[in-house]
Amino acid sequence: MVSLEGKKVVNLSQELIAHLTRVDGTVEVGTTDAYDFPWVVEETVNSEDLTIEHLVGAPMGTIPAWPYGIHSGHMGSHIQLGPGHNDNWTGLPEGMLGIWEVPLDTYYGEAVVCNLDHVKGGPILPEHLENVREGDIVLMHSSHAGDDQPWIEGDTAFWLAEGVKIKMLGVQVPGISWETKMHDPEPENCPTHRAMTGNNIPIVYPLSNIETLTQERVFFMSIPLNVERMEGTWVRAIAIVDAA
Amino acid sequence: MFSLDGYKAVDLSPRIKARIHRVDGTIEEGNTDPYGKPWVMKEGIFPGDNSLFTLYWAPPGDEVWPQGRMTSHNGSHVQGGKGHISHWVGASPDMKGLWEMPLETFMGEAAVCNLADLAPRAITDPAEYPRGETWNLKSKEGEVRGVEILPEHLGNIQKGDIVLMTSPFEGLERPWLPRRTVEWLIDDRQIRMLGLGVGIEWQYDLRVPAPDNSPIRRMLLGANVPIAHPLVNIENIEADRVLYFGLPLNFPKFEASFIRAVAFEAPEGS
Numbered sequence: 001m002v003s004l005e006g007k008k009v010v011n012l013s014q015e016l017i018a019h020l021t022r023v024d025g026t027v028e029v030g031t032t033d034a035y036d037f038p039w040v041v042e043e044t045v046n047s048e049d050l051t052i053e054h055l056v057g058a059p060m061g062t063i064p065a066w067p068y069g070i071h072s073g074h075m076g077s078h079i080q081l082g083p084g085h086n087d088n089w090t091g092l093p094e095g096m097l098g099i100w101e102v103p104l105d106t107y108y109g110e111a112v113v114c115n116l117d118h119v120k121g122g123p124i125l126p127e128h129l130e131n132v133r134e135g136d137i138v139l140m141h142s143s144h145a146g147d148d149q150p151w152i153e154g155d156t157a158f159w160l161a162e163g164v165k166i167k168m169l170g171v172q173v174p175g176i177s178w179e180t181k182m183h184d185p186e187p188e189n190c191p192t193h194r195a196m197t198g199n200n201i202p203i204v205y206p207l208s209n210i211e212t213l214t215q216e217r218v219f220f221m222s223i224p225l226n227v228e229r230m231e232g233t234w235v236r237a238i239a240i241v242d243a244a
Numbered sequence: 245m246f247s248l249d250g251y252k253a254v255d256l257s258p259r260i261k262a263r264i265h266r267v268d269g270t271i272e273e274g275n276t277d278p279y280g281k282p283w284v285m286k287e288g289i290f291p292g293d294n295s296l297f298t299l300y301w302a303p304p305g306d307e308v309w310p311q312g313r314m315t316s317h318n319g320s321h322v323q324g325g326k327g328h329i330s331h332w333v334g335a336s337p338d339m340k341g342l343w344e345m346p347l348e349t350f351m352g353e354a355a356v357c358n359l360a361d362l363a364p365r366a367i368t369d370p371a372e373y374p375r376g377e378t379w380n381l382k383s384k385e386g387e388v389r390g391v392e393i394l395p396e397h398l399g400n401i402q403k404g405d406i407v408l409m410t411s412p413f414e415g416l417e418r419p420w421l422p423r424r425t426v427e428w429l430i431d432d433r434q435i436r437m438l439g440l441g442v443g444i445e446w447q448y449d450l451r452v453p454a455p456d457n458s459p460i461r462r463m464l465l466g467a468n469v470p471i472a473h474p475l476v477n478i479e480n481i482e483a484d485r486v487l488y489f490g491l492p493l494n495f496p497k498f499e500a501s502f503i504r505a506v507a508f509e510a511p512e513g514s
Contacts, residue, residue: 001353001487001510007246009347013494020497028497039495043327044315049450049458051328053315054499056300070301070313072288076495084287086295104253104506110245182293190293219246221489223504225319226257227283229264229272230298234502236491238347240246 006244012139012170012207012222012237013077019063023052029065034173034206037075038066073232079107079204079224082197084231089194091187097200100228106167106202111137111220111239113213116176119150124176126159134165137220139239141172141210151177154191161195169196170220170237173206207237215241248487248508256408256439256475256490256505257320265303267296274308278442278474281318284309316500322350322437322472322492325465327499334455336466343496349436349470354406354488354507356481357398359443362391364417374420374448383416390418390445395428403434406488408507410441410478420445423459430467438464439472439490439505441479475505483509 019030021042032038040063041054057070074080082096112131119128119142128150132138138160142150152171160166169192171178179192187194196203204222222237224230260283263274267287276282284302289295302309317323325339366389367373370382373389383389390413397419401407407429411419421444429435440446446460455462464471472490487508492501 001485001514002246002248002251004246004348004352009351011347011494015494015496018495018497030497039498041316041498042313049447049461050332051458051461052331052499053317053328055313055315057313070286070299072297072299074297076493084296084298086293088296089294100259104255105248108248110247179293186294190295193293193295215245217245219248223489223506225502225504226255227260227262227319229262229274230283230285231296232298234493235504236493238491242245 004240006242007240008243010209010212010239010241012209012239013235014206014208016076019065021058033076039075040066040069040071073230073234075234077204077207077235077237078232079202079222079235080232081200081202084229086193086197089186092194092198096197098231099202099224099233100226102200104223107223108221109137109167109219111139111170111218113210113216113218114138114140115211116140116142116150117144120144121148122150123153124150124156125153126156129160131216132160132164132166136166137168137170138166139170139207139210139220140176142175143211145174149174149177151180152192154180157192157195161199161201166201168202168204170207170222171203171205172208172210178205204235204237213239213241250511251508254477254481254507254509256477256507257503258474258476260319262298263308264298277319278476282308283318284314316498316502320472320475320503320505321500322470322490322503323465323500324470325468327497329461329465332454332457332462335462339466340468341497341499342470342492342501343498345468345470347491350491351489352406352436352487354408354486355401356478356484356486357400357407357409358479359393359397359409359411359419360479362393362397362411362419364388364390364413373416375416375445377416389416390420392422393419393425395425400484401433401435405433405435406437406439407435408439408475408478408488409444410475411443412479413443418443418445420448421460423463426460426463430463430469435469437470437472439475439488441475472503472505481507481509
């Protein structure tokens with residue numbers, strides 16, 4: 001059996017400290033993810049055994065920083081596919097698979113690390129991704145933020161999905177602006193979403209720490225929760241690298 | 245490079261079908277986890293790009309989950325001590341939260357303990373089983389009950405292992421984990437994590453006055469051995485040892501976390 005001896009586990013999921021309301025009413029303020037989403041919970045006492053459990057979310061309007069109160073599967077690092085998420089868009093193929101329908105081995109395997117520091121404020125093109133091979137999980141990052149982030153050009157997304165046939169796309173945020181044309185009319189909108197979910201290639205984001213991976217190829221894993229009809233789920237993404 | 249090529253993945257998280265309230269007002273019925281808890285969601289539309297999303301929340305009036313919010317204990321999850329039982333009288337002050345444990349706590353080599361040989365039998369003394377039927381705290385002589393799990397039943401556990409344990413038995417016929425065996429798991433075997441299928445009885449003495457309540461949870465979490473449950477398919481693992489992954493979300497202060505637990509069986513001959 002393979003062993004984790006001599007390997008190092010690198011966490012790639014963004015840390016999201018819970019905004020926590022204790023049973024005594026005190027509030028501990030948490031952090032937010034790259035998109036300014038919090039993780040709001042409230043303690044409750046389980047009457048069966050007097051343990052404390054966390055209710056996910058808060059009553060609407062009670063948390064000024066998150067007046068919606070409740071949470072989707074898109075808080076923090078998460079993974080998504082098409083059904084239930086963008087299969088309401090025109091122009092996508094029939095038969096897209098949900099994250100609960102693709103094989104488990106879609107979510108782990110060999111990944112290539114793509115450092116795009118040299119594409120400051122520009123489009124990511126195929127020539128920037130020469131280390132990507134068929135069947136790869138692709139992990140993109142850069143040290144840039146805001147308008148300096150490189151962006152995934154729509155044609156590049158389709159080249160990755162249909163030309164190279166990658167297995168999964170993982171994106172560090174901030175670092176990579178991975179979607180464009182969000183407000184264009186369908187079917188011209190959101191080419192990265194379309195390229196990936198239209199080809200049953202999961203997208204996992206926002207990731208962190210990819211820049212700490214010094215090996216060009218690593219083992220990557222981010223398996224969704226086993227919930228049918230949940231179009232996107234929170235994940236704990238990791239890389240396993242050689243320790244030496 | 246680390247690789248799982250050739251390994252067989254066995255999904256240990258029960259498949260939950262969400263009960264979902266669609267934006268058009270229709271409701272699609274779901275199922276429950278092995279403990280009978282549903283997973284209710286409300287669909288919404290993100291105006292930024294017209295995509296859909298699902299909220300982990302039962303809208304007002306939901307017939308299945310009128311409480312609205314659900315906890316971190318729906319479906320398979322992993323729990324640590326801090327934030328969960330750290331308020332109990334007598335709880336270990338050194339208990340950690342899930343977020344304070346190394347990631348390697350939740351992944352690595354695991355011993356598979358499918359206790360199919362521990363068939364229930366009629367007890368001769370109420371002390372032989374920790375629970376009784378319905379509201380009875382104890383069972384009676386002659387009732388058929390599960391067997392006490394002893395170290396001799398767990399001979400394949402190595403020091404530092406993650407342990408995956410289940411049996412094919414149900415209800416009060418499930419074998420049960422006593423204090424002395426858990427003490428052995430913690431002190432002698434120094435297990436890292438315990439993953440439990442529904443075929444094991446371990447949640448008993450829940451309302452006994454502290455510090456004697458919930459002894460198994462108290463002992464394991466007090467020793468910073470997280471518990472992952474409810475798991476399924478442990479009985480379908482053919483190998484005696486597997487590589488296990490069941491990592492918590494990276495949400496510090498979250499006392500328990502939803503997980504996707506998977507065991508990987510090595511190819512034959514490796």
